[in-house]
Amino acid sequence: MGVILEAKNLHLAFKGVKALVGVEFRVAEGEFFAVIGPNGAGKTTLLNVLSGVYEPDEGEVTFLGQNLRGKSPQERARMGLARTFQGLEIFRGMSVLDNVKLGAELALSTYPLALPRAQREWQIRAWAEEVLDYLHLSPFRHAPAGMLPYGLQKRVEVARALASRPKLLLLDEPMAGLSLEEKQDLARFLLDAQEEWGVTLLWVEHDLRAVLELSDRVLVLSYGEVLYHGPPQGVRQDPKVAEAYLGQA
């Protein structure tokens, strides 16, 4: 499997607070890669660097072999690097379908040939409907997204991100605030998307059990440094990881 994303020697400090200290890792195409760590470890900062919200002070990120320095979040999204946020980033007043169509439009905007308007709209709609169907959201397609229960709103956000046909999807705590059943549903959708559409997934998640059960590989950060990088089976055995989590629930 090829490498889809590579982070080399990433450093970033905020007024003296070191959020990332020499962070290095590679994500293989098609894998489910997790980033975990205690509060304040630098996980969200890392996602912000990967998605282009922040530029690192030092180091570089390459995606599909291209250096991402200077590329805006929008440019990265067009290259196939999508992201969901901690909390919700959906348009609450818009219908579920229209939210997902926004993602589908982004997917089509990267096509080399311009399509006639009607054909383009038809394709956007057809692909959005397929994604809705896939994530079992079709019954809610005309509901304003903000009226749905939180678990479904979260699923709409993931649907919109997947509709943009990302090659790599960055997920910031997708399980936060979900019930056990909703977590299991979301996990199934993500694993299906990974398998069926070949999407590579990188998630930051606090639910250790879900991380260790679902991920192919895990990166553990603490105070901005990499403590562990390897298969999930090794996480619990690692003494440095155990120490970093001491005192945390």
Ligand SMILES: Nc1ncnc2c1ncn2[C@@H]1O[C@H](COP(=O)(O)OP(=O)(O)OP(=O)(O)O)[C@@H](O)[C@H]1O
């Ligand atoms: N914009 C910012 N300005 C100043 N300090 C920041 C900023 N963003 C993050 N930090 C600091 O950088 C460190 C890493 O924060 P970050 O939010 O990345 O951690 P995290 O692992 O995502 O934590 P959590 O699990 O609590 O979300 C913390 O000490 C935090 O206070």
